[in-house]
Amino acid sequence: MSEAYAHDTALVTEGSTSYDRLVDGAIALSIVAFATTLLALVELVPLGTAGATLGNYFLTLFVAVSGGVGLTAGASWANVVSVTSQRVRGVAGGLLVATGGLTAVAYLTTVTLATLLGFVLIGQALIIGGAGISSRLDIIDTEPDASAGLLAGGAFAVIGAAIGGALGGTVIGFDSIAWLVFPIVVGVGLAVLTIVPREDLGSTIPVGLVVGTLGVVVATAAIGVGWQWNPETLDGGFTGGVVIPLFAAFGALISAWAAAKCRAGFGAPGREYGAFLIINLNALLMVVTMVSIVLFVLTRGATYATRGLTTSALTLLVLLVPLLALATEFARSRVGGGEWNRTVRLVTQIAPLATLGAVAAVITTVLITGNPIEYGFNYQILQNRNLIPRETAITITPNPEVGAVILAVVASVMWIALFRNYGSLRNVGAAFPRAESVRQLVPVAVAGMAALIGGVLLVGPTPAGVPLGSVVGVGVVAAGTLAAVGLAALPVAGVATTNGSIADRTQASAPLFTLGVFGGLAVLTAALLLQPVTGHTPGIAGVDLVAVGALFATLACGLAAGVSAYARRTTTETLQDRLLGEETILGLTGAAGFIALLGLHVLATGSGFTVLGVSVTTEGTLSWPMILQPYIPLGAEPGGIMPAVVGTVWLVIGATLFAVPLGIGAAVFLTEYAEQGRFTAVVEIATNALWSTPSIVFGLFGAAFIIPRLGGNESLLAGMLVLGFMLLPLVLITSRESIKAVPDEYRDASAALGVSQWETIKSVVLPAAMPGVITGGILGIGRIAGETAPLILVLGSTLNATESVNVLQGFQFVAEPPFIINDQLLAASASLPTQVWAVIAAGVSGSPQMGWASAAILLSVVLTFYAIGITARTYFRRKLNYE
Amino acid sequence: MSETDITPDTGSTATTTTAGESDEQARDAWTEYRAAGETKLSVEDINVWYGDDHALKDVSMDIPEESVTALIGPSGCGKSTFLRCLNRMNDRIKAARVEGSVEVGGTEIYHPDANLVELRKRIGMVFQSPNPFPKSIRENISYGPRKHGEIEKGLLARLFGRDDTEAEAELVERALKQAALWDEVNDRLDDNALGLSGGQQQRLCIARCLAVDPDVILMDEPASALDPIATSKIEDLVEELAKEYTVVIVTHNMQQAARISDQTAVFLTGGELIEYDDTEKIFENPESQRVEDYITGKFG
Numbered sequence A: 001m002s003e004a005y006a007h008d009t010a011l012v013t014e015g016s017t018s019y020d021r022l023v024d025g026a027i028a029l030s031i032v033a034f035a036t037t038l039l040a041l042v043e044l045v046p047l048g049t050a051g052a053t054l055g056n057y058f059l060t061l062f063v064a065v066s067g068g069v070g071l072t073a074g075a076s077w078a079n080v081v082s083v084t085s086q087r088v089r090g091v092a093g094g095l096l097v098a099t100g101g102l103t104a105v106a107y108l109t110t111v112t113l114a115t116l117l118g119f120v121l122i123g124q125a126l127i128i129g130g131a132g133i134s135s136r137l138d139i140i141d142t143e144p145d146a147s148a149g150l151l152a153g154g155a156f157a158v159i160g161a162a163i164g165g166a167l168g169g170t171v172i173g174f175d176s177i178a179w180l181v182f183p184i185v186v187g188v189g190l191a192v193l194t195i196v197p198r199e200d201l202g203s204t205i206p207v208g209l210v211v212g213t214l215g216v217v218v219a220t221a222a223i224g225v226g227w228q229w230n231p232e233t234l235d236g237g238f239t240g241g242v243v244i245p246l247f248a249a250f251g252a253l254i255s256a257w258a259a260a261k262c263r264a265g266f267g268a269p270g271r272e273y274g275a276f277l278i279i280n281l282n283a284l285l286m287v288v289t290m291v292s293i294v295l296f297v298l299t300r301g302a303t304y305a306t307r308g309l310t311t312s313a314l315t316l317l318v319l320l321v322p323l324l325a326l327a328t329e330f331a332r333s334r335v336g337g338g339e340w341n342r343t344v345r346l347v348t349q350i351a352p353l354a355t356l357g358a359v360a361a362v363i364t365t366v367l368i369t370g371n372p373i374e375y376g377f378n379y380q381i382l383q384n385r386n387l388i389p390r391e392t393a394i395t396i397t398p399n400p401e402v403g404a405v406i407l408a409v410v411a412s413v414m415w416i417a418l419f420r421n422y423g424s425l426r427n428v429g430a431a432f433p434r435a436e437s438v439r440q441l442v443p444v445a446v447a448g449m450a451a452l453i454g455g456v457l458l459v460g461p462t463p464a465g466v467p468l469g470s471v472v473g474v475g476v477v478a479a480g481t482l483a484a485v486g487l488a489a490l491p492v493a494g495v496a497t498t499n500g501s502i503a504d505r506t507q508a509s510a511p512l513f514t515l516g517v518f519g520g521l522a523v524l525t526a527a528l529l530l531q532p533v534t535g536h537t538p539g540i541a542g543v544d545l546v547a548v549g550a551l552f553a554t555l556a557c558g559l560a561a562g563v564s565a566y567a568r569r570t571t572t573e574t575l576q577d578r579l580l581g582e583e584t585i586l587g588l589t590g591a592a593g594f595i596a597l598l599g600l601h602v603l604a605t606g607s608g609f610t611v612l613g614v615s616v617t618t619e620g621t622l623s624w625p626m627i628l629q630p631y632i633p634l635g636a637e638p639g640g641i642m643p644a645v646v647g648t649v650w651l652v653i654g655a656t657l658f659a660v661p662l663g664i665g666a667a668v669f670l671t672e673y674a675e676q677g678r679f680t681a682v683v684e685i686a687t688n689a690l691w692s693t694p695s696i697v698f699g700l701f702g703a704a705f706i707i708p709r710l711g712g713n714e715s716l717l718a719g720m721l722v723l724g725f726m727l728l729p730l731v732l733i734t735s736r737e738s739i740k741a742v743p744d745e746y747r748d749a750s751a752a753l754g755v756s757q758w759e760t761i762k763s764v765v766l767p768a769a770m771p772g773v774i775t776g777g778i779l780g781i782g783r784i785a786g787e788t789a790p791l792i793l794v795l796g797s798t799l800n801a802t803e804s805v806n807v808l809q810g811f812q813f814v815a816e817p818p819f820i821i822n823d824q825l826l827a828a829s830a831s832l833p834t835q836v837w838a839v840i841a842a843g844v845s846g847s848p849q850m851g852w853a854s855a856a857i858l859l860s861v862v863l864t865f866y867a868i869g870i871t872a873r874t875y876f877r878r879k880l881n882y883e
Numbered sequence B: 001m002s003e004t005d006i007t008p009d010t011g012s013t014a015t016t017t018t019a020g021e022s023d024e025q026a027r028d029a030w031t032e033y034r035a036a037g038e039t040k041l042s043v044e045d046i047n048v049w050y051g052d053d054h055a056l057k058d059v060s061m062d063i064p065e066e067s068v069t070a071l072i073g074p075s076g077c078g079k080s081t082f083l084r085c086l087n088r089m090n091d092r093i094k095a096a097r098v099e100g101s102v103e104v105g106g107t108e109i110y111h112p113d114a115n116l117v118e119l120r121k122r123i124g125m126v127f128q129s130p131n132p133f134p135k136s137i138r139e140n141i142s143y144g145p146r147k148h149g150e151i152e153k154g155l156l157a158r159l160f161g162r163d164d165t166e167a168e169a170e171l172v173e174r175a176l177k178q179a180a181l182w183d184e185v186n187d188r189l190d191d192n193a194l195g196l197s198g199g200q201q202q203r204l205c206i207a208r209c210l211a212v213d214p215d216v217i218l219m220d221e222p223a224s225a226l227d228p229i230a231t232s233k234i235e236d237l238v239e240e241l242a243k244e245y246t247v248v249i250v251t252h253n254m255q256q257a258a259r260i261s262d263q264t265a266v267f268l269t270g271g272e273l274i275e276y277d278d279t280e281k282i283f284e285n286p287e288s289q290r291v292e293d294y295i296t297g298k299f300g
C-alpha cells in the first residue's frame, strides 16, 4: 500500500488512453443493454425483433443519444455548461459508438434482439476480462487492493451457486441428490476466484465468466425466445421472453460495475465509481418502471378516454388566461448577472410566455376563421360481445361560447391573485369630498340590501299583501345594479374631470379607484344575492339587467386599468410609477371581479347571455363523454364514467375534511401541549400500527361497525369515513414529524415577545412545518384516492353506474336533530377504483377499453394529486427559505 | 460549595459600600448617576432548581434603569438561568422551579396573577444564537406588534379598511434604525431574514425585540457567535440602547464587560452571586479574592 505513495501520480489526469476509452465503451454498452432489456421486459421492443425494425429501434436510440450528447457537447463548447470530466466524455462517446454500432449490426444482419443481447454480453465479458488481465500484467497502470473483498466473494458465491444449480438440474436432474455438487463447486469456485487473487483479477475474471456464460447461453439460443421451463409444481412456466431480459439486465449491471472498477483503476476510487454506476442504474430502473406503468396504462386507455373530446376555442382562451398570467409573472422575475448567459436565462424565462402566446394565437385563429381544429382517430366499443371500431375526434370548435362555470371559476381565481398582488392605495391622491360621502353610503346600502334579503327570507315575498319581493326587491336590485355601474365608472370619470398631466390626473383619482372597484363589487354582489330572493330577474328588452350591469362595469374597470397603464408609461417618477402600477392592478382586479359576478349571475339564474355574438352559456361548452357523461346502457354510444369520477372526488373531499384537520390538530396537541411521556408514546405506537393495518381490515371495520350505525346501507359517507380513518395516521405521523423538526428557538423567540403559545403555533410553528404537513397529506390523499379493497365492502358501487351522487343538492334542513340531513351521502355511489375492479371482475361482459380508460383516468387523478402536492411543497419551501 | 467571605446578599451592600470612598472622577460620576437612576429590577433571594440540581442560590440584586448591567462568570454558573428568571422564561422549562421575588418597577412578576404577555412585552430578550423567524425582515419586526393587535394587516383588514400598512412601515423603519440595521437592509425588507449574515440577524433580533417597545432588554451572550467587527457593532448598539433602555447582558468576554457595562455582577460556580458592583470597582479592586482570581484568569 505504501508504495502507492512512491508513485509520482499526477493530481489531475488529463486526457485518456485507449484502454480508458475501451472500458468507457463497456460501461456505455452496459447502459444501452440495461435500458433495452427493461424496454424488452415491458414488450415495447419484443425480443424477437430483427432486421429493419430492430434497426429502427436502435436508430431512434442513436438519434436520441446524439441529440443529448450533441446538445451537451455544444453547450460545453460554448461554455454554458462545461463538461470537462474525461469519464463523462468517455461514456458519452461510448454511448454514441454503442448505439451507432448496434444500429449498423441490426440493419446489416438478421439477428434478433435476443441474440444481439447475447453477443453484447460476450463482448463485455471479453473487454472486462482483458482489462483485468492487462492490469495484472502491469500493462496498464492501476492501484488495486490485495483482494476484491469478502462481500464481493459472497455475492459471487451466491451467483455461482445459482448458475451451478441450473447446470446441475439440466445435466443430471433434481431427482438424485448429486445435483447439489454443482452449485457447491461452482459457488465455491467463483468465491475463491474473487477473493484469492489481487483485486484487479478478482473483480474482473468472475464477472467475465458469469457474463460470458450468460451471453453464450443467450446467443446460442440455448435459452431462446421460444424457450420454456415448466416446473411441475406450477401451472404455467417461465418463457424466454422473461428470462432473457432478466439475464441481460443482470449481466449488464455486474459488467457495468466491473468496468467502472477497471476505469477508476480499482482500489477505493474503483469501488466508489462502481457503486456510483450501480446506484444510478437502479435509479434508472425505478424511473423506467414508473414511466412504463404510466405509458402501459395510458396507451391502452387514451383513445377511449379522450373520444369525442370537444371544446370551444373561447373556452380554451378563458382557460389560458391564468396560465398567461403565471407565465407573465415568471417572465418578469429578475435575472441577475452580467455574463452573456444572462441572455440564455432571459430566453428560458420568456419561453413559456412565448409558447402560451403562440397557442393562444392558434386558438384565436380558429375563432376568427371559423375553421375547427380536428384530430381524428378510432376507438372500439363492446356491442353484443363484439368489439366494434368507431371513428371519433378531438375537436376545437370555433363557437364564440364559454360556459358560466369556467368563466366564474377562472375570473374568481384571477380576482384573488390580483387582489393579493394589490398593495394599498390609502391616503394617496386628491381629496374628493363628494366621493367621501359616497364612500360612507356604500356600507349602508350594502347593509340595507342584506337586511332586505334577510327580511324577505323571514317573512316571505309578500307579507300582508305588501309586494316586498316583486316590487321593492326588484326595484332595489335595479337601483343597485345602476349604482354599481356608476361606481365602476368613477375612476375613468375622475381621470377625465381633473386637471394636469395624464399621470397626475390618474394619481389624483386614486381614491376613486378604490371606491369604484370595491364599492362597485360590493353593491353588485349584494344585488346579485338579493335577486334570487325576490324571485324576479329584472331585464331590459329580454336581457338581464344584472348581467348587462356587470358587463358595463367590467368595461369601465378595464378602461381604468388601461388608462392607468398608459399613464404609467408617461411618468418617470419612481413613486408615481409604483402608484400607477397599483392602480392598474386595482382596475384589473375590478374587471376580474365583475366577470366573476357575470358568470355567477348566469349560473344562478340559469339563463344564458349573448352580446356582440359572444355567448355565456349555462351548459358547458366542454364535451368529454368519458368524464362528463354517465354510462348509457343500451345506447349506440357507451357514455362515460362520470358517476365514478364524481364519487371519487367526493370520497377524497370527505376523507380529507375528516382526517386532515383531525390529524393536524392531534399532531399539534401531541407535540406542543401534551406532556411527552407514556401517553404520547402509546399514541405514537398506535398510530404507526394503524398506518400498517391492511386496507381490507379497514373495509371490514367499516362494513361491520360503521355501516350498521349509518342506516345499515353501504354508502358514500361510510366510504369517506373509512378512507378518512386510513388517511388519519399518515397525516398525524408526518405532521408530527415536521412540527417536531421546527427548531425550539422559534418558539422561545416568540414566547420572549409575549406571544401566546397558540398564536406562536399558528403563525410560526405551523407555517414552518407546512411543507412536511402538505407532503404527508398529499401522499396520503394520493393513496386513498386509488384505494379499492375497503370501498368494495362499504361503498356499494356498481359497474358502469348511470347516475352520479348529488351531494350538494342532497342537503336538507330538518326540525329535529341532527337538523341537517343528506340522503345522497347515505346512498351508494360509484368510484374510479371500484369501477376498474368491476370491469375486471365482470370478465367478458366488461369492455376492456373502458377498463383501461378508467384506469388511465384513475392514474391521472392520483398523479395530479402528487403533482399538486409537489408543487405546493416546493412553493412553501421557497417561501420559507427564500430561494 | 464552600462558605464565601462575602454574603450573597450583595444587592444592598454593593450600592452602599462604593459611595464616597474613592476620589476618582468616574467614581463620583457613577455615584451621582446611581443616585439619580431609579431601581428598575429588584431581585430578592431568588433560587432555581432543575430537578434536584440547585442551580441558583439566594441571589439578590438591584438593577438601575437606563444602564448596562453585565453578568459574568464561568460556564455553567447560572448566568443564563438568572437572566431567564427576569422575564420568567424559566417557566418554559419543565424541570425548572423558581423561588424568590423579582420586582419590575415595584411590581412582583412572580405573583400568581402576573400577566405574562405584558411582562414579556416590557422585558425583551435577545438570545445567544440569532433566531429570526423564517419570514421576511418586515414580518420579523412587525411580528410582535401584530400578534398583540397593535397592527392589523392582511385580507380582512384590507377589506374592512383597517389596514395599518403605513404604521407598520414606520414601526419597521424605527426599529431597524434603532438597531443600526436600516441602512443595510432598507432595500430588501421583503427578503427572508434567514438570508442575512449572522451579525445582521442578531441585530434584526434586537430590532424585533425593540419593536414591541420594552423597558428592559435581556441579552444572553448576543455576540458570542459573531466575528470581531459584528461584535463591535453590537457593543456600540448596546451602549446606544442604554440611553433609553435598561440592558442586562451576559458575556464571557471580560473586555466586553469592562467596555460597555456600568455595573457588573460576578457569578461563580455553584450558582452564587459573589460580587455585584460598579464595573470599574470589580475590574480594578474587587472585594473578593475569588473574583480577582477569576478576572485575572487564575480561576474558573
Ligand SMILES: Nc1ncnc2c1ncn2[C@@H]1O[C@H](COP(=O)(O)OP(=O)(O)OP(=O)(O)O)[C@@H](O)[C@H]1O
Binding pocket: B050, B053, B055, B073, B074, B075, B076, B077, B078, B079, B080, B081, B082, B093, B095
Ligand atoms: N434546561 C435545563 N435543565 C436542567 N439543567 C439545566 C438547564 N439549564 C441549565 N441547567 C443547569 O443549570 C446550571 C446553570 O446553567 P446556565 O445555563 O444558567 O449556565 P451559564 O452560566 O449560562 O453557562 P454558560 O456560560 O455556559 O452559558 C448548569 O449546571 C446547567 O447544567
Ligand SMILES: [Mg+2]
Binding pocket: B079, B080, B081, B220
Ligand atoms: Mg448561558
